[in-house]
Amino acid sequence: MAPSLLERREGLLEAADRVVQRDGSAASMNLIAAEAGITKPILYRHFGDKSGLYRALAARHIDVLLDRLRAALLTRGGLAARTRATVDAYLSAVEERPQVYRFLVQRAAVEEPDVRGDVEGFVRRFGDELAMGIRNEPSLRGVSELRATVWAHGIAGMVQAAGDWWLDHPEVPRASVAEELSALLVAGFDLA
Amino acid sequence: MAPSLLERREGLLEAADRVVQRDGSAASMNLIAAEAGITKPILYRHFGDKSGLYRALAARHIDVLLDRLRAALLTRGGLAARTRATVDAYLSAVEERPQVYRFLVQRAAVEEPDVRGDVEGFVRRFGDELAMGIRNEPSLRGVSELRATVWAHGIAGMVQAAGDWWLDHPEVPRASVAEELSALLVAGFDLA
DNA sequence: CAATGGTGTTACCGCGGGTAACCTACTGTC
DNA sequence: GACAGTAGGTTACCCGCGGTAACACCATTG
Numbered sequence: 001m002a003p004s005l006l007e008r009r010e011g012l013l014e015a016a017d018r019v020v021q022r023d024g025s026a027a028s029m030n031l032i033a034a035e036a037g038i039t040k041p042i043l044y045r046h047f048g049d050k051s052g053l054y055r056a057l058a059a060r061h062i063d064v065l066l067d068r069l070r071a072a073l074l075t076r077g078g079l080a081a082r083t084r085a086t087v088d089a090y091l092s093a094v095e096e097r098p099q100v101y102r103f104l105v106q107r108a109a110v111e112e113p114d115v116r117g118d119v120e121g122f123v124r125r126f127g128d129e130l131a132m133g134i135r136n137e138p139s140l141r142g143v144s145e146l147r148a149t150v151w152a153h154g155i156a157g158m159v160q161a162a163g164d165w166w167l168d169h170p171e172v173p174r175a176s177v178a179e180e181l182s183a184l185l186v187a188g189f190d191l192a
Numbered sequence: 193m194a195p196s197l198l199e200r201r202e203g204l205l206e207a208a209d210r211v212v213q214r215d216g217s218a219a220s221m222n223l224i225a226a227e228a229g230i231t232k233p234i235l236y237r238h239f240g241d242k243s244g245l246y247r248a249l250a251a252r253h254i255d256v257l258l259d260r261l262r263a264a265l266l267t268r269g270g271l272a273a274r275t276r277a278t279v280d281a282y283l284s285a286v287e288e289r290p291q292v293y294r295f296l297v298q299r300a301a302v303e304e305p306d307v308r309g310d311v312e313g314f315v316r317r318f319g320d321e322l323a324m325g326i327r328n329e330p331s332l333r334g335v336s337e338l339r340a341t342v343w344a345h346g347i348a349g350m351v352q353a354a355g356d357w358w359l360d361h362p363e364v365p366r367a368s369v370a371e372e373l374s375a376l377l378v379a380g381f382d383l384a
Numbered sequence: 385c386a387a388t389g390g391t392g393t394t395a396c397c398g399c400g401g402g403t404a405a406c407c408t409a410c411t412g413t414c
Numbered sequence: 415g416a417c418a419g420t421a422g423g424t425t426a427c428c429c430g431c432g433g434t435a436a437c438a439c440c441a442t443t444g
Contacts, residue, residue: 109301157353158346165345180342184380
């Protein structure tokens with residue numbers, strides 16, 4: 001039986017994923033089409049343009065990452081534990097699939113600003129999620145809206161950059177990176 | 193009298209700068225050559241390839257930015273004042289020339305990892321500088337090497353991401369962003 | 385047996401990075 | 415003054431990528 005449109009789409013995305021993981025930023029529409037055993041125009045029928053494909057690709061990864069982050073934000077054991085778990089969730093995602101992570105960051109940077117708000121970048125989404133987390137955090141009731149937002153986006157960038165640095169320093173254990181970052185943050189949270 | 197090679201190079205870089213500020217990421221070698229009143233091969237003779245030109249371009253901007261940061265890191269008045277001045281120095285650079293700043297971040301993301309260490313990205317350089325600052329900070333004598341490094345690169349990313357977010361929220365005054373970020377950081381420093 | 389529509393392919397366009405080959409004009413030398 | 419060499423520049427091209435138009439195949443339906 002022939003696959004449905006959506007199944008097809010999934011298959012194409014998986015092929016794209018393989019190419020990205022294998023060839024990194026050299027992943028071209030031609031390569032992806034070849035990997036999927038078809039030719040370019042079909043890709044374009046499904047995703048419109050390259051940006052569309054990349055957005056679809058990014059969306060799946062971002063979704064699973066955000067799920068993990070949401071879970072970490074609900075960790076029990078107090079603010080410090082939650083903070084640490086959240087930071088570590090991000091770092092472990094980076095550790096598992098560095099290529100994917102690089103792809104996401106890079107695409108987010110390159111993707112044109114568009115209508116600003118249509119397609120938010122990767123770190124931005126992360127920041128939004130953190131902002132929610134901060135607002136829902138019992139220990140941080142008194143934090144102003146502005147402070148929560150600025151902190152959230154700042155922290156998102158912090159964890160991202162630290163993760164990036166860490167990729168080049170694999171001798172440092174993940175737990176150490178998570179520990180140092182959390183320590184810095186928790187102290188700030190405390191005085192809020 | 194004919195300009196020297198170095199003067200020439202400077203002139204070309206200035207032309208490239210104009211194009212980047214005007215056309216953003218659409219700045220192509222052809223456009224830049226045209227702006228400089230010459231043709232492509234000359235550009236290539238001077239800079240090797242596109243990456244070379246962009247690196248040269250980035251270098252000048254990074255240099256002035258790092259100078260400002262170094263100056264801010266020496267602000268008198270205590271750790272809190274220094275922290276705030278440093279964050280604000282970065283934000284004010286972003287404010288002055290958003291296009292340039294976007295260019296730097298984007299290029300750093302796109303530029304291939306290369307030999308890792310040859311050409312460090314933009315945020316990375318910023319992080320290195322901060323790491324120096326932390327190590328030289330009298331109030332932070334007890335901080336371990338690892339902690340200083342992780343913090344530095346994390347903070348670099350934090351300020352960058354917050355700046356990025358801020359560009360889309362111009363209604364927030366710069367001082368507020370700087371204030372919120374510094375507050376978060378200084379608390380963490382204190383407990384170190 | 386048409387006519388129709390979905391699914392795929394080939395072949396092309398425009399453009400950007402990068403380069404080979406050539407052209408020109410100034411310099412020094414016999 | 416004629417000539418060779420060379421610095422500095424241009425034209426014209428190659429390749430690969432994103433993107434698309436036009437065509438080919440094949441099944442279904444009156």
